[in-house]
Amino acid sequence: ALLWPRAVAAGVPVRRVYRLGASCAAIGTSLSLLSSALVATGQLVAVVDVVATRSGSWRGALVASATVAALWPRVTRWPARVLILLAVVAEAASGHAASTPLPMAATASFAVHLTAVGVWVFALLAAVAGSEPVVTTLKRFTRPAVAAAVVVALTGAANTVLELAEPRQLVTTAYGLVVVVKTVAFAAMATLGFLHYRRRRAGADAGGVTRPVRAELAIAVLALVLATVLVGFPNPPRQDAALAEAGGLAGVLDGEDALSLARPAGDLVVALSVVPPEPGPVELRVDVLGLEPGESISAVTVSAASDGAQRISADLQTCGPACFSGPTEVPAAGRWTFTVTVVTADEQFEVTAAAPLPAPPGDEALDEAIAAMEGLSSATVTEELRGAVSREPIVSHYTFEAPGSMRFTVEGGSGLVVIGDTAYRRSEPDAAWEPRPWPGDGFTWPEAYYAGYWARGATAARVLGTAQVDGVATTVLSVARPDVDAWFELYVGEDDGLVRRMVMTADGHLMRQTYGEFNAPVSVEPPISYTSS
Known part of the structure; x- marks a missing residue:
């Protein structure tokens, strides 16, 4: 478009070349959006979620401008320049430069x-x-x-x-x-x-x-x-x-006397760490996970109120692209409710989390809960998994039987049966079961299962308080795993030490599991359709 008069004088088929280039840009960018959706979720329909991100919206703008350029029947020089400018800015804003x-x-x-x-x-x-x-x-x-x-x-x-x-x-x-x-x-x-x-x-x-x-x-x-x-x-x-600088949470929590909690906020996860978790001078740190390239945070503030009516607040300073920290003073012991306010270029959102200060250590309670869970002969789990707060959950059901069997079904979807070193899979409810070898030395449960899940790489185990889960009195534990940027809250039965509920918060992985039917008579067998064949 910039060289239009020269190209016409040189006998170049300008409109044909222009439409060809625009068509290639529209098709190529559309394929990249579909590929991103397929890689991230395994479903092409998730392209709607990809386009909703900052990078995806810029790529969507590129597709739109290139499509208009390709279909415009008698495009002239100035409209062509405007469309190309839109496409160039969209391409530049959607890539590495924005990060x-x-x-x-x-x-x-x-x-x-x-x-x-x-x-x-x-x-x-x-x-x-x-x-x-x-x-x-x-x-x-x-x-x-x-x-x-x-x-x-x-x-x-x-x-x-x-x-x-x-x-x-x-x-x-x-x-x-x-x-x-x-x-x-x-x-x-x-x-x-x-x-x-x-x-x-x-x-x-x-x-x-x-x-x-x-x-x-x-x-x-x-x-x-x-x-x-x-x-x-x-x-x-x-x-x-x-x-790497933003992901330095492991260095902050490892070996430190700390409390770390995470809460979802739209498509993001906001984690608050308090070091040390007790009255007096403390360091507050907020990590925001799930930011798109080019998406930045302009301000983070933390306020807190205790059950004794004391209040504190702090404006945090940047410690990385998605990390903010700063000192404050907790004036007295009590149960404190923290409110984290995060301001981006597009929106402002708040998350809240409550904990006692001082927060009692939870390492011993965590070890006892894992030991109790690994003494089971059977259990069932109902799981709700979301990619973000606004999305519908994927609901799954597990049945475990010691020493190494599991049955897993997704409501309206796939199924899996694992017995030792053999797994039977099907992609949908009416599909045929297909046997596959289970990797390694075979599946084991409950031995080492929960230790690997909750304790490996874990730090900042704290007792948050008590709660009722389906009529059972539980102690609530918080555990951070900075090695995988995940936070857990475990609801542990006060009488038997068994976990009744688990809430996991990680970027794109919001999971809630409810445990029950402990030591009930169950039998996990190979699928009938497979054995009969």
């Missing part, structure tokens, strides 16, 4: 980079596809192509600085190596461009000029493929470093 320490600058730089690449490549395409002699076409396009090449070099260097933390990452990371290969491709294109420029100025024949132009265009196509590969690397090194 750098300077997202606005990086997104703007990448948008200019994309525009310059388009001008350069189109100039080469016009020289090959135009109806006038190649030498004449090159005269028309040399100045904008050279200017575009300079802009590509400058913005490419700027983008690399924003994505890589240090120069050695060019050769020590996969992301950096792809950048190096793209740089080589750029150098080859620039060399070929200078070659056909010299030949044209020296009066070489059309063949002598056309060959390096075609080679330059072929390398340009290769560079575009490499750019697509680069998008496939989810975490450039600088983004990885930022995420």
Whole structure:
């Protein structure tokens, strides 16, 4: 669209090329959205949830603008420029640039980079596809192509600085190596461009000029493929470093006297840690999980009120892209209800969590609960699993029988029966059962089952209080597993030490399990349809 008059004069079928490019952009981006949904959930219908994310909404805008461009019957120069501008901004905002320490600058730089690449490549395409002699076409396009090449070099260097933390990452990371290969491709294109420029100025024949132009265009196509590969690397090194800094919760909790609780908020998870969990000076830390690339938090505040009417508040400072911390003073012992307020560019939300301060240690109670659960001969579990608070739960039912059998069914969905080293699976209620070997030494329950679930990598075990679960008096324990960014609350029977309920909170994984029918007579057998065959 920027070179429209020159392209028309050169005899390039501008509208055909424009629609072809727009169609490829719309189809390719649509396939990437469907692929994201399939990888994340195994269901193509989840593309609605993908488009609802910040990155997905930008890609949706790209699809929309490219589709309009492809279907517009008599598109002219200025509407074409507007649609291309929308597509370029959407592409720039949906990728890695939005996750750098300077997202606005990086997104703007990448948008200019994309525009310059388009001008350069189109100039080469016009020289090959135009109806006038190649030498004449090159005269028309040399100045904008050279200017575009300079802009590509400058913005490419700027983008690399924003994505890589240090120069050695060019050769020590996969992301950096792809950048190096793209740089080589750029150098080859620039060399070929200078070659056909010299030949044209020296009066070489059309063949002598056309060959390096075609080679330059072929390398340009290769560079575009490499750019697509680069998008496939989810975490450039600088983004990885930022995420590692944000994910330093394990270092905060490990070996520390701490309380850590998590609550869902829309599509996010907000975790609050109090170190130490007792009256007096404390350090508050809030971690937000589930942010999309480019989504940032502008402010986090924590307020709390005790059952004795005391109140505290603190404005936290950033300790990473999704981490905020700060000191405050808890004036007195009591049961404190904390309210965490998180402000993003688009919304503000609050979560609450209550705990006693001081919070009694829960390690001994956790060990006793695991020991009680691992002494069972049978049990049943009803599970509700959500990807986010607003989504409908997936309801499943488990039956366990010692020493190594389990029956699992999803309501209206798949089924699984495991007996020792053999698993029988079916994808839907009416499907045939298929036997498969169970990995390792075979399935075991309850030995080591709950220790691996709740205790491995666990820290900050605390007693939160008491609650009734189906008429049973329970003690509520909180446990954090920073190794997998998951938080558990266990409701442990006061009389028998058996877990009656478990609530797990993790990014995209909100699970509630209800346990019952302990030591009831059950028999988990291979599926009848399989044994009869």
